[in-house]
Amino acid sequence: MADQSAAPPRKPRADAIRNRELVLKAAKSVFSTGGADASLEAVARRAGVGIGTLYRHFPTREALFEAVYRREVDQLGELAEQLKKEAAPVDALRRWLRSNVEFVATKKGMSAALAIVVQGSSELSVYSFDRLTKAVGGLLDRAVAAGEIRSDISPEDLLRALVGMCYMHDQPGWQKSVLRLLDVFVDGLRVQAGTGGQATARSHPRDIATGARESPRHKSGKVRK
Amino acid sequence: MADQSAAPPRKPRADAIRNRELVLKAAKSVFSTGGADASLEAVARRAGVGIGTLYRHFPTREALFEAVYRREVDQLGELAEQLKKEAAPVDALRRWLRSNVEFVATKKGMSAALAIVVQGSSELSVYSFDRLTKAVGGLLDRAVAAGEIRSDISPEDLLRALVGMCYMHDQPGWQKSVLRLLDVFVDGLRVQAGTGGQATARSHPRDIATGARESPRHKSGKVRK
């Protein structure tokens, strides 16, 4: 469902496949230990290939990230499906968010990957962004439909909040902190019975949320500096 | 209140003072337009001083950031004081958070500065971290004392959530998005009358907040990669 375009019938070369795999493996390892902005030359070095080879397979840092963490992203997508079946709407949402935190905690570099997925607009990261947006969107819609959650927050908003909170990973107590924050956040999402309290800053009743929910897939030009 | 230490009685040299100021001014301008990771050599160039001079005055990028944005940080601190007098607890908190977003929106580079303040453990950033922590802590405590806000969230938590959310500045609609998210968050902070709902994840009643409120100033070694 992806390779048409007049099918030039040449098998991909064996060494190309092999090297691609080597680079992926090296990248996984290097990113895990060295963090998000490790040197790509280090990756090539570790993979035992030339820097040119690395760049041919993955033209940008994002592309490499994407490839390395696509498996993880897929898992998160599947988890969302599963939770949709197994848990009550709000609970499912909460658990999915929490699972994200665990992912980030486990795989160092995952945080940066998520950040790139959410921030970058590189052609390649669209897939992951879609996948995650849909995952959280599904959970969100269900909870909204059940009347348990306010309707003016988009999946993108939520995703970015999540990624933002995980941004501070590598702080001493970050994980607990983020879990706490997520709970607060989910509580805030719940439709409030009579929060009329003292109205606080209800000066922005729903200035957005004009049904349009932002434009998904806004595309636009490069972001490269 | 700061210069004791056996006072070796040598006035600081005039050119040193002048150059420090030049570098600061240049940095402000360069960071504003060029973003967080602009070249320090560009800063030196614009200041009309050698790169060595820049490094002597500000040994690290963080140090320079700190110095550039200290004024802003102070302003935020004062704003908190003011709001404490002028507004109701929860409202004050909300407004302070919103002001932060505006700051980031106005000064490009402020976001990165905040991130460094929150993340970095460099000696210099301690001041700012303290200042902001106390600012938000004051607002928070007041709201907690008034019984309007849950008590298991520390100022540090809040600060980091804020910075995290601003992390995605430079996205198309980020500002509105973050303001929305902040509202959700503040709503979540409010003491809920009878959220007994399905209990969801109330499994961390106040595991922290044991009065100690984490340890500020954790120091530890370099963070340089």
Place this chain on the structure above:
DNA sequence: TTGAAAAACGGAGTACCCCTCCGTATATCC
């Protein structure tokens, strides 16, 4: 006023890193 010494200056130098380009090597397929 003067001149020695402390303090600051500035930029060349080292060590990385990103990314491109292209001559060389190798797998495919007829």
Place this chain on the structure above:
DNA sequence: GGATATACGGAGGGGTACTCCGTTTTTCAA
């Protein structure tokens, strides 16, 4: 067993971070 499409690798151009040290400037005491 070639011909040729593909892939390889690394030199090279252009940057940046940060250090080191010979030179210049300022201070201050005599």
